[in-house]
Amino acid sequence: MIALEVVDILSNPVNKYVYLSIILFCIGVMGVLMRRNAIIILMCVELMLNAANLLLVAFSAYQGNVEGQMVVFFVIVVAAAEVAVGLALLISIYRNLSSTDVNLLNKMKG
């Protein structure tokens, strides 16, 4: 069984981190869905990942369990790799279209 004794998260000091990261996550989601500039979309994706990181670190510190912090290290690396690829794609789009507006990416329909 798990050593952790389960307590209600929302009635504990950790809840402030939970609210903050939920707000950050929602900002990220809305940004990806509503903004049309590819760079801002990239930033919003980062915001989503970092909201999750914050939540993991908060829970991990609160529960005295390093597993969450370990996950965060890996996620940071993955996020860096993702952004590198995203920016590379963006550059090749910019070379072809001279714009970073994702609305111009509508060559395929159906």
Place this chain on the structure above:
Amino acid sequence: MLVELLGLRKLVGPVAVLGLLVTLYLNFMHWNEEVVVLDPIYNDMFVVNKMTMVFNAIILSLAVFLVFMGANFYKDEKKHWSDYLSIYIFAVCGAILMIGSHHLLMTFIGIEILSVSLYVLAGSNRTKVESNEAGMKYFIMGAFASGILLFGMALLFGATGTLHYQKLNTFLLAFNNSTPNTGFLYTGMVLILIGFFFKISAAPFHFWSPDVYQGSPSIVTAFMATIAKIAAVTSLYLLLNQVFVALHELYDILLILICIATICIGNILAIVQTNFKRMMAYSGISHAGFMILGILAVDFNHWHVIAYYTMGYGFANLVGFGVAIPVFKSMKNENVAAFNGLFFKRPILAVALTIALLSMASIPPLAGFWGKYYILSAALSKDLLLIVIIAIINTVLSVYFYFRIFVAMYARKPDNTPIEVSSSYKFLLIILTLILLVISLMPDMIAGCI
């Protein structure tokens, strides 16, 4: 890439194939042991058992053939072939990590290795706007899905204090409604499922798939349609059965709705497509629906049903794209009309494509039929009659759009553009088709072996 540094560019392909074959062999090393006892790999985050061996073998054998096809596809740009090849191998590593994973972090890393490689590959035709568009769309959608998946993992971690499959399962089995943080647990689970539905392009989250399939280079489309989809479906199957099985009453209804929507939308929209790759994307969506039905209906002791279905699906798709690639290359056109009169120009290609598409349309006695038969009978035994009826109606519908290609191949007049195929490539296609036929003709034997 290492081989290229040594200046042995010609060797890259053979070395890769050899490496994959050696991996395939090592994969089966422990096959005959009754219970596989290995030291915990990566702190027990990775497991090896018969099931993962079989799924790995499917992935690896598809990868071997994809390397051969890729060698042909990139014939004109030898300079970059080793780069592409190394990214393919990375992606295969990601797929294998996803399948063997026993910890949500490992699953996440596997998904990311697979998808980041695929973002690069989808956008790899840098001068073509369509390819850029496909890469960017795939990237935004994929990164969005990863974010949702990760947030779900974080919530789950908050509620349970672990991300290890076995420990999570123990926790959830002891779980009841009076345990606190149920909201976190449910939200986390649903977010994780949504992340996976994005990856396997299930219905409300399928929008990226047709565009990405159409815009990417054909060989990358073949990779996405086979390896990426099989890995994601398998991973979801393992996750649901090893972790969330205690909560199945909660997610069953979600899966049922998504399954119906996926099968219907995939088939209905495939009918109106003129672009072959787009049509295959929608057909892949409807197959994803069947795989979700499999996930829903097939319990953990009968995993070979899923393995058989994915095997049939993977090889049929590979043959389909294997025929389509040289045709598109010679015709400079990716519409269904590119196949006009193929039978009179290249009979071998036409016959191979016919077998592949008949299998995908699940005409007996081909692999697609047996796969669907097993899944539907499992669903019937679980009292999912409504879905079975919808699925069968949709299977009949799907025959229509596959037959459009047969009409083009056999009944339309060929034009004068010759289709260039090397004899080694033809040999490869014949072998692939034979494998598909062997899978088809011995469903009981193969399903019994694994």
